[in-house]
Amino acid sequence: GQNIDQPTEMTATEGAIVQINCTYQTSGFNGLFWYQQHAGEAPTFLSYNVLDGLEEKGRFSSFLSRSKGYSYLLLKELQMKDSASYLCAAMDSNYQLIWGAGTKLIIKP
Amino acid sequence: TAGITQAPTSQILAAGRSMTLRCTQDMRHNAMYWYRQDLGLGLRLIHYSNTAGTTGKGEVPDGYSVSRANTDDFPLTLASAVPSQTSVYFCASSEGQTGELFFGEGSRLTVL
Numbered sequence: 001g002q003n004i005d006q007p008t009e010m011t012a013t014e015g016a017i018v019q020i021n022c023t024y025q026t027s028g029f030n031g032l033f034w035y036q037q038h039a040g041e042a043p044t045f046l047s048y049n050v051l052d053g054l055e056e057k058g059r060f061s062s063f064l065s066r067s068k069g070y071s072y073l074l075l076k077e078l079q080m081k082d083s084a085s086y087l088c089a090a091m092d093s094n095y096q097l098i099w100g101a102g103t104k105l106i107i108k109p
Numbered sequence: 110t111a112g113i114t115q116a117p118t119s120q121i122l123a124a125g126r127s128m129t130l131r132c133t134q135d136m137r138h139n140a141m142y143w144y145r146q147d148l149g150l151g152l153r154l155i156h157y158s159n160t161a162g163t164t165g166k167g168e169v170p171d172g173y174s175v176s177r178a179n180t181d182d183f184p185l186t187l188a189s190a191v192p193s194q195t196s197v198y199f200c201a202s203s204e205g206q207t208g209e210l211f212f213g214e215g216s217r218l219t220v221l
Contacts, residue, residue: 004151030207031207033209033210035210041214041215042199042212042214042215043152043210045209045210045211048209087151087152089151089152095206096154096167097152097210099151099152099153100151101149101150101151102151
């Protein structure tokens with residue numbers, strides 16, 4: 001079956017670095033997405049990886065290893081506004097997105 | 110830019126009643142999607158449309174129907190609502206099959 005695993009909740013300190021991991025099993029693979037979702041709001045796009053390696057975008061970076069079925073989202077210089085849920089989603093061979101349940105990130109001062 | 114507009118924002122509905130959730134986009138995206146989001150679960154695809162005039166079933170299509178008469182509009186209809194359809198519903202669009210998704214603000218539906 002198709003499956004996405006990511007931690008349910010993580011806590012980090014303002015100004016620190018946090019890594020949110022995601023493992024996936026899909027029928028075929030057409031890329032890995034990360035979305036941010038603040039409570040009560042819609043998800044918004046953060047990153048897309050289809051090739052192995054690290055993609056950096058400001059304070060956020062996303063890594064992909066296709067051979068391991070693994071990705072992580074790295075958030076640097078954490079700010080209080082980064083408190084949100086982070087959704088990992090893998091695209092299968094039919095271009096359908098398989099979503100994880102999300103990781104709720106709590107930032108403490 | 111409006112992006113994607115959903116209506117209503119929230120609704121309480123009696124079981125057995127019908128309901129249409131409206132979704133309109135102004136980005137001229139070909140693909141549109143309806144998802145439901147429930148606590149502890151990932152987003153689940155209900156129905157999708159790759160282009161105007163075509164629709165397809167997602168992971169959880171039972172009890173829901175959609176239409177795509179034009180590029181901009183993608184309404185979701187519950188013919189006879191049941192309590193298990195209580196959820197937050199998100200409409201989304203993308204330029205192509207591998208493009209990022211743009212989401213509406215969501216419609217919170219409670220079926221009693």
